[in-house]
Amino acid sequence: MLQVRLKPPVCPSRPLAADCGACGARAFSVCASLEGEDLARLSALAEPVRFAAGQALTRQGERADYLFNITSGTARVQTLMADGRRQITGFLFAGDFVGLEAAARHAGSVEAIELVTACRFAIGDYRTLVRQSPKLEAVLLERAGHELTEARAQILLLGRKTAEEKLASFLLNLADRDPMRPHAEGQLRLPMSRTEIADYLGLTIETVSRVLGRFKTAGIVQLVSVSELRILRPERLTQLADGES
Amino acid sequence: MLQVRLKPPVCPSRPLAADCGACGARAFSVCASLEGEDLARLSALAEPVRFAAGQALTRQGERADYLFNITSGTARVQTLMADGRRQITGFLFAGDFVGLEAAARHAGSVEAIELVTACRFAIGDYRTLVRQSPKLEAVLLERAGHELTEARAQILLLGRKTAEEKLASFLLNLADRDPMRPHAEGQLRLPMSRTEIADYLGLTIETVSRVLGRFKTAGIVQLVSVSELRILRPERLTQLADGES
DNA sequence: CGCATCGTTGACCAAGATCAAGCCTGGTGG
DNA sequence: CCACCAGGCTTGATCTTGGTCAACGATGCG
Secondary structure: OOOOOOOOOOOOOOOOOOOHHHOOOHHHOHHHHOOHHHHHHHHHHOEEEEEOOOOEEEOOOOEOOEEEEEEEOOEEEEEEOOOOOEEEEEEEOOOOEEOOOOOOEOOOEEEEOOOEEEEEEEHHHHHHHHHHOHHHHHHHHHHHHHHHHHHHHHHHHHHHOOHHHHHHHHHHHHHHHOOOOOOOOOEEEOOOOHHHHHHHHOOOHHHHHHHHHHHHHOOOEEEEEOOEEEEOOHHHHHHHHOOOO | OOOOOOOOOOOOOOOOOOOHHHOOOHHHOHHHHOOHHHHHHHHHHOEEEEEOOOOEEEOOOOEOOEEEEEEEOOEEEEEEOOOOOEEEEEEEOOOOEEOOOOOOEOOOEEEEOOOEEEEEEEHHHHHHHHHHOHHHHHHHHHHHHHHHHHHHHHHHHHHHOOHHHHHHHHHHHHHHHOOOOOOOOOEEEOOOOHHHHHHHHOOOHHHHHHHHHHHHHOOOEEEEEOOEEEEOOHHHHHHHHOOOO
16 A cells, blocks of 8 residues: 555644655645655645645635645545525545635635545645646646546536446546555445535435435445445446436 | 637648737737747647537547637537436537547547637647646646636536526526627627537436526526527526525 | 528426435444 | 434435427627
């Protein structure tokens, strides 16, 4: 396993440069492709911060003053409607970057689901950094492209897939994306609640629960615990995800 | 009106440098922020091309060899599922850029809805161009951020909005985005068919038709012709779009 | 004029939402 | 140690939104 356990980052109220060299998330992150001077510059401006479950990294409608690079934990990106309806547009794991949309104000908020550690950059520092380091800019552009592709996939999922197809796609994605997944083959953590899964897939908790139940009785997955699950028949899930049955 | 009518671009089979200086779409486009040497370089590598309604600019699954900058017309970005279900992930108008996702292969296809003229760049040329022109790269990154924000808005729409809210949001977006909209206040073209609207909003043609009908009887819009519509009560549409009623 | 394509309208249907109990699990306090 | 409670999860009964199926009207083209 690549994953190196981080020392808990020091007090966030007193800014302190990060030690990017020792960062366990570097392998997954935009910083992976930086080295030498570029990495040093980044390291100097990054401030390690941590957020308990439920705390907000950024809030819908507020000024975008900071950007983040997640180093461990799980967060959700969500938008709320006036009447309280919620859509979760994505989950963030170690290595994910917050702030590519780069608007003056956040269109959605980002909140920790479980303890999150991250590198924080002031937006001004970030802009200088990007200007000085064409390599970084290129990496960010590439990353933005990936996110755009993922967003399109989610649009297809929400617009045209059935509840079963949505859940199947979700589980497969999660298995690919969460770098903290347990070692056991096919096993994966569900750090998010049923409500969060529902708000991500455009469903209700009841439907999520029922479909997972059906997957279980069909022998496609096994619920090790309520938040831990083992995929028994990945090929079956893939079929379901693409609507091939 | 800013819009300058383009001379029909010359034969696409014989590559020919574009005249960016005379381009009517430049105001909306990524090239808007380029000038001098940068613009000259771009101009030299851009090849003007045109696509009749129904023709594909890029095809799902094929190698991504070219990028495009749309100079006039309307195109759709779509993904097909194995069983034929279609999701349109976006409509493209003059000034829009095709290829930010920058994957080796296209995850979806882009097809002209009505006659499209565009500037085409070979992917290799594009990479050189971006490397030589940090300004261009910055603009593209910014554009990618905008598209990401739009994609998130569409995810909210598909995941949590009702049919009426979807249609209302769609009409308001269209009014903002299409630079070719007719002059008359509140009037807008619907270059796309009902089927395309439905596949964009995750609905069926019948539902689109019915909801538009309801908007009409409610006096919110007026259908000038089947593909031309006037918004009579924009404030009502805004309310509907945000679910405030 | 006749056919094809697209859009509209109506009758009926079903996937998933809503409403309403129960059920676990973990934490608290007696 | 166990009774109790709270929050999240599951399960069942019923309802509603939007989908499906079908017929018909408009538009446009050869």
